[in-house]
Amino acid sequence: MSHDDVHDRELLRRVAARDRRALEQLYLEYQRRLLQFLSRLTSQRETLEEAINDTFWTVWQKADEFRGASRVSTWVIGIAWRCTLKTLRRNNDAAAARLASCVAADPPRMAAPVDEERLDWLEQGLATLPLEQRATLELAYFAGHSCEEIAAIMDCPVNTVKARMFQARVKLRNLLPKLGGIEDASHCRGSQS
Amino acid sequence: MTDASTSLHRRAWDLIPWIINGSAPQSECQAVEAHLHDCPDCGAELEFQRRVQMAIARKGTPDLDPHASWQRLSARLDAGADAELPSRLDHRHPSRFGRAWMPWVMAAMLVQAIALGALGAALWWRTAPGDSNAIARTGAYRTLSAAASPAPQATIRAVFAPTMTLGELQALLAGARLRVVTAPSDGDVWSLGPADDSTRAATDTAVQALRAHAAVRFAEPIGASP
Numbered sequence: 558m559s560h561d562d563v564h565d566r567e568l569l570r571r572v573a574a575r576d577r578r579a580l581e582q583l584y585l586e587y588q589r590r591l592l593q594f595l596s597r598l599t600s601q602r603e604t605l606e607e608a609i610n611d612t613f614w615t616v617w618q619k620a621d622e623f624r625g626a627s628r629v630s631t632w633v634i635g636i637a638w639r640c641t642l643k644t645l646r647r648n649n650d651a652a653a654a655r656l657a658s659c660v661a662a663d664p665p666r667m668a669a670p671v672d673e674e675r676l677d678w679l680e681q682g683l684a685t686l687p688l689e690q691r692a693t694l695e696l697a698y699f700a701g702h703s704c705e706e707i708a709a710i711m712d713c714p715v716n717t718v719k720a721r722m723f724q725a726r727v728k729l730r731n732l733l734p735k736l737g738g739i740e741d742a743s744h745c746r747g748s749q750s
Numbered sequence: 751m752t753d754a755s756t757s758l759h760r761r762a763w764d765l766i767p768w769i770i771n772g773s774a775p776q777s778e779c780q781a782v783e784a785h786l787h788d789c790p791d792c793g794a795e796l797e798f799q800r801r802v803q804m805a806i807a808r809k810g811t812p813d814l815d816p817h818a819s820w821q822r823l824s825a826r827l828d829a830g831a832d833a834e835l836p837s838r839l840d841h842r843h844p845s846r847f848g849r850a851w852m853p854w855v856m857a858a859m860l861v862q863a864i865a866l867g868a869l870g871a872a873l874w875w876r877t878a879p880g881d882s883n884a885i886a887r888t889g890a891y892r893t894l895s896a897a898a899s900p901a902p903q904a905t906i907r908a909v910f911a912p913t914m915t916l917g918e919l920q921a922l923l924a925g926a927r928l929r930v931v932t933a934p935s936d937g938d939v940w941s942l943g944p945a946d947d948s949t950r951a952a953t954d955t956a957v958q959a960l961r962a963h964a965a966v967r968f969a970e971p972i973g974a975s976p
């Protein structure tokens with residue numbers, strides 16, 4: 558168990574004992590981290606705060622049900638993921654769909670990019686991925702979570718994480734065929750496990 | 751390509767993201783190391799995924815004052831007290847995500863919306879042993895709303911989706927400058943009234959705000975239709 562997790566478990570134990578100051582501390586320690594992850598799924602500030610506050614509302618309610626099967630951070634991020642899904646689905650289903658279809662209808666095209674531009678295009682390509690695929694990439698690449706941890710966070714089988722990662726990679730390669738000197742995306746022959 | 755090398759290629763290709771983020775087990779990495787070095791496709795994919803990681807890493811994070819956000823959550827926790835809350839009930843009875851769950855949440859909302867004091871809330875919690883339907887049938891809502899400050903005149907009738915949550919309804923009503931006049935004791939229809947401005951124009955604006963929300967099934971000014 559890492560030092561961070563020991564610290565988090567102690568805070569969570571106090572939260573379970575209805576210590577509001579411990580909840581505040583946990584909130585302040587996690588807010589930025591959750592914001593980093595969630596802001597990659599939605600750019601709407603109200604949605605972000607709503608999702609983060611819903612997360613800690615739930616933490617306050619369920620702290621005594623944490624059994625230590627995972628790291629506290631995995632548990633909290635998992636709650637945040639579910640709260641964000643709910644918030645997004647009820648707030649901006651229509652808006653998100655419109656945005657996604659408008660971006661998807663105009664996939665990025667590029668000639669001979671310099672590196673910065675190439676990353677810009679990639680960023681746009683990422684935005685066209687379905688939410689679950691994007692979240693999988695973000696959790697893996699930004700937060701460095703393992704396949705098993707992502708399965709715990711997203712509350713799905715490990716094979717689903719693998720499938721989402723696979724689909725995201727194929728989609729990015731197809732959207733951005735000429736990136737990084739990679740001339741031919743058809744070489745990708747990964748397996749769908 | 752032989753079957754064995756195809757299978758090694760697939761294994762290596764699948765492992766690439768987890769090698770990049772450092773979470774792949776050491777033994778797995780060693781098993782595909784030579785292949786990654788020799789296979790041009792996997793080499794290119796490794797390079798490509800590193801760029802994906804770079805694109806993800808360089809994206810900025812918006813500023814959202816954590817202390818201000820915490821204050822809002824803290825106020826929400828104060829308002830909800832430490833009694834059993836909707837999310838808790840959900841957790842114990844997942845089946846209640848359906849319609850039966852709705853009045854329970856709404857009752858909690860009502861307790862807040864009509865600004866009942868601790869006494870009213872305590873009374874409500876005691877009469878709510880977890881059975882939302884029983885509470886709905888007793889008409890506890892009306893008793894409680896009658897005990898509150900004088901209700902404004904109802905100007906709007908609305909029906910909300912059963913998935914609507916406490917926080918969402920709260921935000922919606924605050925944004926539309928409305929308050930609850932009566933909650934449904936049997937049907938689905940809520941009566942809402944103005945929080946301050948009771949002009950017809952304000953009512954129309956509030957109706958528009960309600961209709962624009964995905965979880966509002968129906969919103970109509972009272973007396974608008976013949």
Ligand SMILES: [Zn+2]
Pocket residue numbers: 758759760762763785789790791792793
């Ligand atoms: Zn290969």
